[in-house]
Amino acid sequence: MVKMNAYESAGVNIAAGAAVVDELQKNLKTQSHVLGNLGTFAGCYDLGQEDLTAPVLVSGTDGVGTKVLLAAASGKLTTIGQDLVAMCVNDVVAQGAKPLFFLDYLAVSHLEPTQVQQVLQGVLAACQAENMALLGGETAEMPGVYQGNHFDLAGFAVGLAQKQTILQAKNVQAGDVLLGLPSSGLHSNGFSLVRKILFENHDYQLTDLVVPLEKTLQDELLTPTRLYSHVLQPLLQQQLIAGAAHITGGGLLDNVPRILPDTLQAEFDPAAWPELPIFTLLRQLGGLTPTDCYETFNMGLGMVLAIHPDDLAQVEAELQAQQTPYYQVGQVTPRLTQAVVIKGVAHD
Known part of the structure; x- marks a missing residue:
């Protein structure tokens, strides 16, 4: 013994x-x-x-x-x-x-x-x-x-x-194009709300196969957060990025303002990128408002880049060469009301 x-x-x-x-x-x-x-x-x-x-x-x-x-x-x-x-x-x-x-x-x-x-x-x-x-x-x-x-x-x-190349809010200008790099799903934010909606309020099990997702909840919810460094390094080395927002807790509404001067706002068109099935499911089951969604989840965008218009073609060419998907999701404009405006969404 x-x-x-x-x-x-x-x-x-x-x-x-x-x-x-x-x-x-x-x-x-x-x-x-x-x-x-x-x-x-x-x-x-x-x-x-x-x-x-x-x-x-x-x-x-x-x-x-x-x-x-x-x-x-x-x-x-x-x-x-x-x-x-x-x-x-x-x-x-x-x-x-x-x-x-x-x-x-x-x-x-x-x-x-x-x-x-x-x-x-x-x-x-x-x-x-x-x-x-x-x-x-x-x-x-x-x-x-x-x-x-x-x-x-x-x-x-x-x-x-x-x-001299650190990304700061002062680098972002009116007229900059907003590019969104897709997320792999929920990433690692909002899970207290996710657990409440799915497991407390609707009695789902991790092993349940949910039709809109075409996979089990376990596989969907544990999909890992996407890594973006290898994608962004070539763009950073060429100084092609004016600002970059990692979309984590707080969603687009709380994270994008971090890269903006006080005089500018980011205008997003949600029709420019697909809403992943997991977000549709949570929105419907939880009775969530658009503000609930956009300030809790990444809603399909893991990273948002502000790009000067003169650099856009070169950035897109680099992303295409990497076979990295991206979307033109909006633009930077003079601020009228709030830091982030999402087209068609009344922020409550």
């Missing part, structure tokens, strides 16, 4: 945590910027190879909200890691930065190696897809704080930009 130490008897398995780190280490790709390996006290990233005259570090931190409850309930944990990376990295890219490295924090009740490995493999795969280093992280066992298979996730991303 193997004797447990005092910490293990309290519900914390140090050996299991070390095994998870060892397994993750096997899948890491060596990057010349990274000094040392996972498992040290802190990650080290060498900036000496970056040839910038006025470098600025751009950082962001975020989580995935109550979407973790659905991931835990379904046991489908392979996509939630990409959600975490995307929520942080898309914010950093929206400031005009190139993501450098990422750190994660995962808190669980009891460390189940398979569960943790699935989450962290998703984190690692997303980092590698965006050519950034997974520099470190923390996996914490917290029995008494979390129960059963519940867990929480948070992340921290750091990027690098040239000071």
